[in-house]
Each structure stands twice: as structure tokens, then as C-alpha cells.
Amino acid sequence: SQQGEEDPQALSIQEGENATMNCSYKTSINNLQWYRQNSGRGLVHLILIRSNEREKHSGRLRVTLDTSKKSSSLLITASRAADTASYFCATETGFGNEKLTFGTGTRLTIIP
Amino acid sequence: DAGVTQSPTHLIKTRGQQVTLRCSPKSGHDTVSWYQQALGQGPQFIFQYYEEEERQRGNFPDRFSGHQFPNYSSELNVNALLLGDSALYLCASSLLSSEQFFGPGTRLTVL
Numbered sequence: 001s002q003q004g005e006e007d008p009q010a011l012s013i014q015e016g017e018n019a020t021m022n023c024s025y026k027t028s029i030n031n032l033q034w035y036r037q038n039s040g041r042g043l044v045h046l047i048l049i050r051s052n053e054r055e056k057h058s059g060r061l062r063v064t065l066d067t068s069k070k071s072s073s074l075l076i077t078a079s080r081a082a083d084t085a086s087y088f089c090a091t092e093t094g095f096g097n098e099k100l101t102f103g104t105g106t107r108l109t110i111i112p
Numbered sequence: 113d114a115g116v117t118q119s120p121t122h123l124i125k126t127r128g129q130q131v132t133l134r135c136s137p138k139s140g141h142d143t144v145s146w147y148q149q150a151l152g153q154g155p156q157f158i159f160q161y162y163e164e165e166e167r168q169r170g171n172f173p174d175r176f177s178g179h180q181f182p183n184y185s186s187e188l189n190v191n192a193l194l195l196g197d198s199a200l201y202l203c204a205s206s207l208l209s210s211e212q213f214f215g216p217g218t219r220l221t222v223l
Contacts, residue, residue: 033211035214040149040151040200040217040219041216041217042116042202042214042215042216042217043155043202043204043214044214045211045212045213045214048211088154088155090154098168099145099157099160099168099170100145100147100155100157100204100212101157102147102154102155102156103154104153104154105153105154
């Protein structure tokens with residue numbers, strides 16, 4: 001079963017705008033990770049945030065985590081056409097190398 | 113340094129047949145996990161292999177089985193294929209306590 005859900009399910013924005021995706025989950029976690037998937041192929045790891053962290057940055061990506069609300073957000077700033085993809089959050093509940101439980105994904109389309 | 117590789121890329125089978133999918137982990141990784149991703153859904157965990165043993169298993173029937181070899185590569189076997197087994201099968205490798213790196217996947221179509 002899916003651990004969480006991404007919101008929105010689909011998002012279309014103009015190139016250069018910022019894109020925000022949200023993820024909610026159900027159980028306590030050790031960490032939360034965001035992945036990108038292009039055209040139904042393999043997943044690319046974007047960023048990992050641990051349960052004791054509240055915010056993390058990587059290039060144009062900013063991730064926040066609110067464990068009290070069991071939610072996370074992914075912000076992509078200054079979007080590019082190449083950012084068009086599906087984005088998934090995944091939670092890990094164990095301590096080290098445990099299974100990942102994925103959400104349902106957000107389909108992001110960047111309009112040139 | 114090669115990343116995670118999977119073979120074949122695509123596969124077409126008929127109901128009732130058996131299939132074997134293969135995965136070679138990223139160099140230096142010792143743990144392999146398998147996921148099933150149905151169209152329009154997020155990946156779902158099938159099982160994980162470490163030191164040639166199944167370490168964790170998701171909610172999948174016994175028709176799904178696997179193996180890990182001494183060189184850490186892995187196979188996923190599915191018996192008595194059903195139409196609902198049509199999906200993208202993803203392999204991920206990792207080193208204990210590290211992030212998982214995914215391969216490009218094998219697209220299985222069951223007719």
C-alpha cells in the first residue's frame with residue numbers, strides 16, 4: 001500500500017516559475033526522500049531529509065519536513081523545461097537501508 | 113563507474129508463463145531491492161536481498177521470488193504470470209544505511 005500522497009497529482013507552470021509539490025505520509029519515519037522519474041523510466045534520487053531536520057537545500061531544490069503534520073514539500077525554483085517529470089516522495093521507517101514506501105507522485109509539466 | 117543495470121529492457125509474456133528479470137548493482141553496493149510500479153502509480157516494494165538472503169519482503173504473493181548471487185547481482189522471478197503483473201520492475205542497490213540508486217527498469221507486459 002502507498003505510505004503517502006503527493007499533492008497536486010498534476011501541475012503545469014511556465015518556465016522560470018517556481019513549482020511546489022507536497023507529500024503527506026501516515027507513520028513515523030526515519031527519513032523522507034524525493035525522487036524524479038522521466039517518462040516511466042528509472043528513478044533519480046534528488047534529496048534526503050532526516051526526521052530531525054526541518055529544511056534542506058540542493059541547488060534549485062528546497063525541501064521542508066514537518067514531522068508533527070507528517071508532511072513534506074519540494075520547491076523547485078526557476079523551473080526549466082528539463083524539470084518536466086514525475087516527482088515522488090518516499091519514506092524510510094527503519095534505521096538504515098530499509099524499504100522505501102512511495103507516494104502516488106506529482107506529474108510536473110514545464111511550459112516553455 | 114557503471115550504475116545499476118537491469119535486463120532485459122522490455123519483455124512480453126503470456127498469462128501463466130514464468131519470467132526472470134536481472135539486476136547488477138552499482139559497484140561497491142551489497143544490497144538489492146526490487147520494486148513494482150504499475151502505470152500511473154508509485155513504486156511498491158517487493159523484497160530486499162542482503163548477503164544472499166531475503167532481508168525484507170513486501171505484500172506480494174509467493175509467485176514472486178528472488179535470488180542474490182555472491183557478486184551481489186540479483187534476479188527476480190515471477191511464476192504463473194497474471195495480467196495484473198504488467199508493470200515496470202525497478203531494481204535499486206545500496207550499501208547499508210545509504211541511499212538507494214535505481215536502475216532504468218524492465219517493462220513487463222503480460223498478454
